[in-house]
Amino acid sequence: MIDPTDQALLTRLFTAAVKAADPKAAIAPVLPARPKGRTVVIGAGKGAAQMAVAFEALWGDPVEGVVVTRYGYGDQTRHIRVMEAAHPVPDAAGSAATAALFDAVAGLGPDDLVVALICGGGSALLPSPPAGFSLQDEQALNQALLASGAPISAMNAIRKHFSDVKGGRLAAAAHPAKVVSLVVSDVPGDDPAQVASGPTVPDATGRDVALAAINAYGIDLPDALRAYIETHAAPDPHDAVFAGHEVHVIASAALSLEAAADQAKSEGIPAVILSDAIEGEAREVAKMHGAMARECVTRARPFAPPVVILSGGETTVTLRGQGRGGRNTEFLLSLAITCDGQGGFTALAADTDGIDGSEDNAGAFVDGSTAARLRAQGRDPSMILAGNDAFTAFEALNDLFSPGPTGTNVNDFRAILIR
Helix, strand or coil: CCCHHHHHHHHHHHHHHHHCCCHHHHHHHHCCCCCCCCEEEEEECCCHHHHHHHHHHHHCCCCEEEEEEECCCCCCCCCCEEEEECCCCCCHHHHHHHHHHHHHHCCCCCCCEEEEEEECCHHHHCCCCCCCCCHHHHHHHHHHHHHHCCCHHHHHHHHCCCCCCCCCHHHHHCCCCEEEEEEECCCCCCCCCCHHHCCCCCCCCCHHHHHHHHHHCCCCCCHHHHHHHHHCCCCCCCCHHHCCCEEEEEECHHHHHHHHHHHHHHCCCCEEECCCCECCEHHHHHHHHHHHHHHHHHHCCCCCCCEEEEEEECCECECCCCCCCCHHHHHHHHHHHHCCCCCCEEEEEEECCCCCCCCCCCEEEEECCHHHHHHHCCCCHHHHHHCCCHHHHHHHHCCEECCCCCCCCCCEEEEEEEC
């Protein structure tokens, strides 16, 4: 059984990390000047509705617009319309929401202002396949990307070359209005053009990068999709339609990890941040974290106990089985196997948006007894990991962490407490 005192401490660290990405506090310092004309808000992502609520409270009237978020992640706005759609595989509701965003910015003039509220999850929530292709084609692309194990940067490079909304195309449609993008980053390195595949932020990533990623990760695309990517370029960020636009990254994993570290220190426990930009296979990243945890417990190096080891970023999962689970639970199951029987540590890994993968948990807790407790139930931890079924394992142990939707998204949060 997970020590309830350690579990409570790790939960407080997660809460501090999420609070640091609170939309209202993050938006306030970067509110744009009021325009002579209309103020139109558009947005997409798993925290877009909460960002819209915060913007309305800070801006006042008049304001209009539409944002799209994941099913169940909506919030109560006064003027900005909130639509909901599927994530991580797009659906028809997402197509309708994309059309609504384009309608919102149609016909604007140079005296109007567009405020784009962008956060993680927007790639799936804004399907808009190129002419001649269907929603089913974009769904197939997303499913292939999700199963590939490719990092988010590679997936987004591919997505923005097969889209009529990503790669800055939504901002281009707002021309000649000024666009101010307020971005909550969930990508390693905090490049705003990568968040939600940059619907309002173009970048210089070319076709060669997208095609190289397809080859490197063995992504099996239908011939027509690959041919389209080979012959169509994303918008040039130097195009005049983007002149005068502003982009602000208002929250990120780095700031959230610093807040968690401060919380640990306030409770008398030193904290170290490994990185806010860790990528790679979740199960492999866990082995490195596990080796470090063992070294701290047994040899007091590289960090002497007590200490909290924090990290962020976005790991990936290459699908090998048909189980249930996301990248954080996969990380944790691999960590439990790596540290099987090792006392003196407890860990939490969770997605800061409140949902890990497609289930209703953000993550889970593990300690040195996790693997043994699974075996006591007749479950083989290694076989469960091989089938990508970590959710089922932690559900059976009653060790899932389920805070519900948080209203923000700054990627993965990992904390290992060494007593």
